[in-house]
Amino acid sequence: MRRLVATCVVIAGLAVMGGLVVRPDGDTTQLGVGDAADTSAVAPAPNSAEPESDLDPPRDDIPGKEATNDEPPLSDTTDSDTTDSDTTDSGTTRDSTEIAVELENFGPRMSLTNLDGWLNTEITSLDDLAGQVVLVEMWTFGCRNCKARLPYNQRWYETYREQGFEIVGVHAPEFSFEAEVANIEQALVDLNVTWPVALDTDKRNFHRWQPGTTGYWPRSYLIDQNGDIRFDHIGEGSYDELEAAIEYLLANPPDPAA
Numbered sequence: 001m002r003r004l005v006a007t008c009v010v011i012a013g014l015a016v017m018g019g020l021v022v023r024p025d026g027d028t029t030q031l032g033v034g035d036a037a038d039t040s041a042v043a044p045a046p047n048s049a050e051p052e053s054d055l056d057p058p059r060d061d062i063p064g065k066e067a068t069n070d071e072p073p074l075s076d077t078t079d080s081d082t083t084d085s086d087t088t089d090s091g092t093t094r095d096s097t098e099i100a101v102e103l104e105n106f107g108p109r110m111s112l113t114n115l116d117g118w119l120n121t122e123i124t125s126l127d128d129l130a131g132q133v134v135l136v137e138m139w140t141f142g143c144r145n146c147k148a149r150l151p152y153n154q155r156w157y158e159t160y161r162e163q164g165f166e167i168v169g170v171h172a173p174e175f176s177f178e179a180e181v182a183n184i185e186q187a188l189v190d191l192n193v194t195w196p197v198a199l200d201t202d203k204r205n206f207h208r209w210q211p212g213t214t215g216y217w218p219r220s221y222l223i224d225q226n227g228d229i230r231f232d233h234i235g236e237g238s239y240d241e242l243e244a245a246i247e248y249l250l251a252n253p254p255d256p257a258a
Contacts, residue, residue, distance in 0.1 A: 049145055049216040049235030101248040106229040109136070109221065112170065114204050117181075119188060121196035126168065126223075133160075133249045134223040135167045135242075138206055138216070141187035142178050145236055146218040150191055152239050156246060157195055163250050164225075167195035172206035174217065224249050226257040 112126055123129065126136070135153070139146035157167055173179040179201050188197065200206055206215050222231035222245050231245045 049218065051214050051216055101244050103230040103245055103248065106232060109223050109227050109229050110205075110209055112168075112198050112200070112205050113208075114202070116199040116201045119181075119185065119197040119199065120194060123196060126227075129166050129168070130227065131225050132164045132166050133225060133246060135165070135246070136170060136209075136221045136223060137167065138170050138172055138209065138219040140171060140173050140178050140217055141184060141191065142173075142175060143217040147191065148236050149218055149220070150193065152243075153195070154192060156243060160246055160250060165246060165250060169193065169195060169197045170200050170205055170209075171197050172200040172203040172215075172217070222246065222249070225253045228254070 109126065118124060126134065135156070137146075137149070137153070139149075141147075153167055156165065171178075171184060177183055181199070184197070184199070187193070198205070203215070209221070210216065210219060216234045218235065220231070220233045220242065221229050222242065224230045230249065231242060233242065
């Protein structure tokens with residue numbers, strides 16, 4: 001009996017040292033670095049945006065990549081939004097009367113300055129789009145949450161472009177490989193991004209438009225015909241509300257700015 005107890009103690013000690021979980025049925029499970037001994041497999045609630053924060057751990061979906069400008073790697077989240085996502089899938093018909101439109105005016109938009117160029121367009125400034133409803137979106141092509149928004153943007157672009165709607169993607173890379181223009185150009189083809197893209201390589205505009213200690217990929221700003229921000233959303237979701245805002249502004253343009 002003593003020998004049996006001693007043997008169990010030794011096995012338990014080796015299991016802990018070796019990163020094993022010994023279950024009551026005698027089965028063992030190897031734990032990876034950072035794993036906990038809890039085998040309940042309860043996942044944390046996912047977020048809907050990738051925040052930029054010095055305190056966040058590096059993203060794990062692109063191993064070995066380095067952040068641009070010697071910045072620390074930035075955090076990643078899951079590719080689903082459980083808090084504010086819509087149940088309407090892209091491509092489905094939405095009854096705009098179901099969404100109440102109450103648009104706040106957040107004041108004039110900022111300009112886009114110190115860019116490294118534009119893709120998919122001949123414009124050189126947001127001023128070239130004056131008089132149109134413009135969706136300005138902070139994004140980077142390696143961001144899973146950003147890519148989740150693209151089907152909705154594509155549908156809106158096809159539906160409303162001829163009515164005076166435009167999209168401008170402000171591409172602010174998180175990692176060095178996302179800063180390479182050739183990689184961006186290929187990603188635009190692969191992801192079917194056909195609207196104008198402003199190259200914000202050093203994230204100057206990314207930070208100016210999002211003051212404070214944290215910026216987000218994606219972040220969507222809807223600009224009215226006078227250049228005022230009328231809708232501001234972080235992350236995935238709120239697709240029906242944003243589309244209703246687009247329709248409302250196209251049908252009810254504000255009085256021209258004095």
